[in-house]
Amino acid sequence: xxxxxxxSRQNFHSFIWHIVFFSxxxxxxxxxxxxPAMIIQSGGTAVQIGILTAILIGGSxxxxxxxxxxxxxxxxxxxxxxxxISVRFSALMAIAGSFYYSQALPNGTxxxxxxxxxxxxxxxxxxxxxxxxxxxxxSLLQVKRKSFLSIRQVISSLxxxxxxFAVKKVLGTYDFPDNYAFLFLFAGLALAIASLGxxxxxxxxxxxxxxxxxxxxxxxxxxxxxxxxxxxxxxxxIINTLGLGMGLLPFMILYAKTNIGLDPGQIGNFVILKTVxxxxxxxxxxxxxxxxxxxxxxxxxxxxGASLPLVGMLLSDQPYWFSLCFLMGGIYITFFNISxxxxxxxxxxxxxxxxxxxxxxxxSILITIFPLLAGFVIDSLGFEVFFILTSLTxxxxxxxxxxxxxx
Numbered sequence: 064x065x066x067x068x069x070x071s072r073q074n075f076h077s078f079i080w081h082i083v084f085f086s087x088x089x090x091x092x093x094x095x096x097x098x099p100a101m102i103i104q105s106g107g108t109a110v111q112i113g114i115l116t117a118i119l120i121g122g123s124x125x126x127x128x129x130x131x132x133x134x135x136x137x138x139x140x141x142x143x144x145x146x147x148i149s150v151r152f153s154a155l156m157a158i159a160g161s162f163y164y165s166q167a168l169p170n171g172t173x174x175x176x177x178x179x180x181x182x183x184x185x186x187x188x189x190x191x192x193x194x195x196x197x198x199x200x201x202s203l204l205q206v207k208r209k210s211f212l213s214i215r216q217v218i219s220s221l222x223x224x225x226x227x228f229a230v231k232k233v234l235g236t237y238d239f240p241d242n243y244a245f246l247f248l249f250a251g252l253a254l255a256i257a258s259l260g261x262x263x264x265x266x267x268x269x270x271x272x273x274x275x276x277x278x279x280x281x282x283x284x285x286x287x288x289x290x291x292x293x294x295x296x297x298x299x300x301i302i303n304t305l306g307l308g309m310g311l312l313p314f315m316i317l318y319a320k321t322n323i324g325l326d327p328g329q330i331g332n333f334v335i336l337k338t339v340x341x342x343x344x345x346x347x348x349x350x351x352x353x354x355x356x357x358x359x360x361x362x363x364x365x366x367x368g369a370s371l372p373l374v375g376m377l378l379s380d381q382p383y384w385f386s387l388c389f390l391m392g393g394i395y396i397t398f399f400n401i402s403x404x405x406x407x408x409x410x411x412x413x414x415x416x417x418x419x420x421x422x423x424x425x426x427s428i429l430i431t432i433f434p435l436l437a438g439f440v441i442d443s444l445g446f447e448v449f450f451i452l453t454s455l456t457x458x459x460x461x462x463x464x465x466x467x468x469x470x
Contacts, residue, residue, distance in 0.1 A: 073265055074264055077264045079215075081257045081259075082218055083222060083260075084259075084260075086223050087257075089250075090226040090338065091230060091247065091253070094119045094120070095389075096389070097230065097330070098313070101177070102177070109442055113435050117433075117434040118182055119181065120310055120433075134193050139266050140198050144191055147190040148191060148257075154183045154187070155247050159245075159251065160244075166240070173240070217346055220344075224341075227337075228331075231330075284418055294467065301467065302430070304456055304457060305457055306403070306430045307430065308392075308399065310437065311453065318379065322380065329382075340396075340397070344393065360405075368457045375388045376447055
């Protein structure tokens, strides 16, 4: 089946449906605020927050190495995307049930149950991310991709903004652990409704032929693509250095608890401010989508990401102003995610997009181990050393952004 304007338009609307309800789910299970806060309120430590963040950020990326060889040799990905969504829905329902019945569990058991179910949630994301990236790349006409990425960010941000108030309401209305049980219940239901958009997609089937499909062939392709590919290497180094900012906000939550205390109302405010950052940066990108190149977006993400830890240290004794760190975090996430996704689409083709996505996922080694190292660095050297080292590492990406060859 060839991609026609009519099919592209139908797929565009299907992707919009998916992002509408998926955006509602995001805040109820927000990786940067809700999840670290629930670990802290369950009695978790800095190391356990690091483990959780590593599972959420790095678990799926490592799993992509194992998912990519399988998906690369399949001509359609829609079935695997729906299967991954089903696993994620089940994991969210299981976490909701664990919190609801947590009072009947032995002390400390809830944290291990969270780790168990979150692991399934994160590992299934490997199939979801690779399948979604491949389907997105071949299901929309090229002239519509950047517009969709910008519109997706605007819609996602606006709905996340509205749902942020719902998150604050739930956290403030119900006592722990019932408040988290309701949050994950709502997240699971929204995710299930979002999957209807994927059901409605018309996936373009590529007639690829492989002499020896399997892991060996995939590894050979991997080596071939990496050998001498300066653009791909620059991309990998950028997402490993600049991408460290993606793991910062959970430790900002812990930093807030250590310095200014932490209650459900503050968590709700953090969610709202992060979402405000997402909304305004998304609207900005939507307005100037055709005037800003991906390298410019990467530079903006660099400035905000490297400044974030330093601003946190400067405002650590001012509870009101410290919340601005989450506003900055939302801005950083928007610019980094859009540029990361856009550059990947530009440097790959329909035939090798899953391969490149798999390489990018498994190649994110530093992002994967960063939260684990962070917990130990904080425990042994303190927050200030951790924040300074993070800023310096993010700044390294400036050299590779400059060298990146991308439209």
